[in-house]
Amino acid sequence: MLTPTLAPSALPPTGDKYAQLLARCAGLPPIPTAVAHPCDYSSLDGALEAARLGLIVPLLIGPEVRIRHVAVEHGLSLEGIRIIDVPHSHAAAARAVEAVRAGEAELLMKGSLHSDELMHAVASSTNGLRTGRRLSHVFAMDVPNYHKPLFITDAAVNIFPTLNEKADIVRNAIDLVRVLGIETPKVAILSAVETVTDKIPSTIDAAALCMMSLRGQIEGGILDGPLAFDNAISKAAADTKGIHSEVAGDPDILLVPDLEAGNMLAKQLTFLAGAEAAGIVLGARVPIILTSRADSVRARIGSCAIAVLLAHARRTAAAVPA
Incomplete structure (x- = not known):
């Protein structure tokens, strides 16, 4: 069981609760995150904004040409960002899960593919994250x-x-x-x-x-x-x-x-x-950031912040001798 090792008290009852989440992540190292099929503006911008805020180190997995096209179209910088080229969303979901299993990532983030497609890869009895x-x-x-x-x-x-x-x-x-x-x-x-x-x-x-x-x-x-x-x-x-x-x-x-x-x-x-x-x-083996295309940027960043706190709690728990 994960215990509240990261903070002594609950979020304050008033104020901007997402800003408070970000404040609690301040000083924590960013978490390597596999982003599955970030092939539209909202999903790519959400991942890059989370990286800019120091929450995650994104590993973008999807058709590289499409990802770069979205970035150019919307003026997003991919400088220093690793991209793994795969042909389609199904392959992106499978490769993102593989990245977690291989230790390349400690978080999984949904891009512009359907939730069912990502969760099918996660729930696989042979190569999933159950x-x-x-x-x-x-x-x-x-x-x-x-x-x-x-x-x-x-x-x-x-x-x-x-x-x-x-x-x-x-x-x-x-x-x-x-x-x-x-x-x-x-x-x-x-x-x-x-x-x-x-x-x-x-x-x-x-x-x-x-x-x-x-x-x-x-x-x-x-x-x-x-x-x-x-x-x-x-x-x-x-x-x-x-x-x-x-x-x-x-x-x-x-x-x-x-x-x-x-x-x-x-x-x-x-x-x-x-x-x-x-x-x-x-x-699952790692927290999964499951956002909707209708989500605001604040909601996406809030999801990332919660996942980052969970990932650091897992690191702390793993470091404590049994």
């Missing part, structure tokens, strides 16, 4: 009217996770948030209601996950659920319904019942509440 943990995605969200960073999982990888898969999803998210300095993250397990009923299977999963936490099968966080979104986020709503909980009104992590619910929730917060969302895939 571990004993389930792969899962976390949105690290800066929501303007919420008092601290909010992490939503899983909204991009696991479509209808089983109970055991949800347990791994929670473990991954807890490990991430602990690295960011929140020693005991609070996890709200979402459903449509706050009572357990066999008519809504996610409420049964929520109750089981809470018991798994009490029995030490899930460590490092405080879990509560099922909770509807209102009483998960609002202490007043929880009090009105007579819910007494350490988590209600103050969660760090929202565990959603399935990908559809999580994806809609994250995008509603982004497009209606003005939130910004960084995206990271966990459970």
Whole structure:
């Protein structure tokens, strides 16, 4: 398990949360990063900007002619940047994974290829980056009217996770948030209601996950659920319904019942509440920076900063004698 060795406390509750992330990376050496198929402006500019900020050392993998064409078209400098020429996006995904396996890179970053294409290479049983943990995605969200960073999982990888898969999803998210300095993250397990009923299977999963936490099968966080979104986020709503909980009104992590619910929730917060969302895939040998073409530059840099903190935490953990 990764522990919060990089920072003594959580991100402050106010201010520019992404700027705070960058400040926490200050002084850390940049991490070698395999960038798979950065063949459009946003993905190439995001990788180069992360390099300029000292977060990563990019290894660009894709059709070199296309990468250089994008750079020339948009006035981006590739001076000093290593490029590995491969013919297409499928080959770029495979070669990027190979770069991680070979020790050329400690992070993997999605370029302009489809997420499924990259994750297929990552999940390969023969040449991928799987571990004993389930792969899962976390949105690290800066929501303007919420008092601290909010992490939503899983909204991009696991479509209808089983109970055991949800347990791994929670473990991954807890490990991430602990690295960011929140020693005991609070996890709200979402459903449509706050009572357990066999008519809504996610409420049964929520109750089981809470018991798994009490029995030490899930460590490092405080879990509560099922909770509807209102009483998960609002202490007043929880009090009105007579819910007494350490988590209600103050969660760090929202565990959603399935990908559809999580994806809609994250995008509603982004497009209606003005939130910004960084995206990271966990459970692989290395953190995976999984961004969308619609992501802002700030969101891309936020994703890189989180991945860099994770990579340095892994370096620290590996250096500690067993």
